[in-house]
Amino acid sequence: MKRKIQVLGSGCPSCKRLYEMTKLAAQELGLDADVEYVTDVQRILAMGLMSSPVLAVDGKPIIVGFVPGSVEKVKELLKALPPVGR
């Protein structure tokens, strides 16, 4: 099953930066995943969150409200995810 990776934000520069970093991280890790950029703020609120940007995998937030310092950090977080299907 493919993973669904989403970056949610209001379209501001830092959200876009996180999106670019995430795409790069997923690509470098060779993840079987779609990286999607969502700018509908209601989707962030629907997750019970209020800060942007948000990085969510399969609907679960793993980064909320800030852009990590490096792509390495994003890769680390993506690698630490439990295997698909749990």
Next chain:
Amino acid sequence: MDIFFPLGWFAAWLAGALGIVPGTSLWDAVTFFVADTLKIFLLLAAIIFVVSWLRTYLPPERIRKLLARQHKYVANVLAALLGVFTPFCTCSAIPLFLGFVEAGVPLGATFSFLVASPMVNEVALVLLFSLFGWRIALLYLASGLAIAVLSGILIGALRLERLVAGFVKKAEVIDAAALPKLARKDRLDYAKAYTLDILKNVWLYVLVGVGVGAWIHGYVPVDFLARYAGADKWYAVPFAVLIGIPLYSNAAGVIPLVSVLTEKGVAMGTTLAFMMAVTGLSLPEFMILKKVMKTRLLLIFAAIVGAGIILTGILFNALL
């Protein structure tokens, strides 16, 4: 006793090493620039790091839960205080605003937060402390909080909820449990990333601001501006507030600059009002908030906060 005196020595040493003659205007400007920028950057790095680390314990999702349960005046005060610790990037304005209102935080308290969060923040306070001393920094903190609390209470009393209707769907308060768990290392990583991010965003403004300031410090006569913007000029405060509104992104550069203007005769209340307008009333923030509230509400909000800032400025001009 100034714990930053080694920076003054270093600045003097550096200026000497560059072959600048002590006692000249150039000497004044260069030592002022070197000592001030070093001091500001050291303080900024330390304070932003500590504040952003503390902040990982108080995400807005948790603040919302705290505020939704309070009595209305308590909520206003609490919202303003929490606003000090919470960063407010215009990117987060919409989710923050909608998130509060949806969860049933009173509109007035939401506005107290919206005012305090950008106006009273650690970057402004550090700059004020380094350039004006702790009294002015405290004065700024206290009056910023007072404006936030009072304008929130006023907006709450005006019952303007209908002006956000249509944008907001009522939702149940969602638990903060959805947030990812943070280990101590994550919190420190966050603080480091956040500090570097802010420094990256402000360093140029600080350098330019202090640089222009240093030049004025060295070359423009003291009290040169008193005749245009002294405490006895009634129009100085409103005028300062008006030019402060579009200057949001330059807050980090504006404060070093105004510190020198004060030295050249601009009254302290005028300076404080100007800084509050720069940080608290921002055009880009308004453009974004316009998407989630009627223009009328936005104008009422801006008018109330603007009036509060002008009154504060006039009051301090009279007192200080």
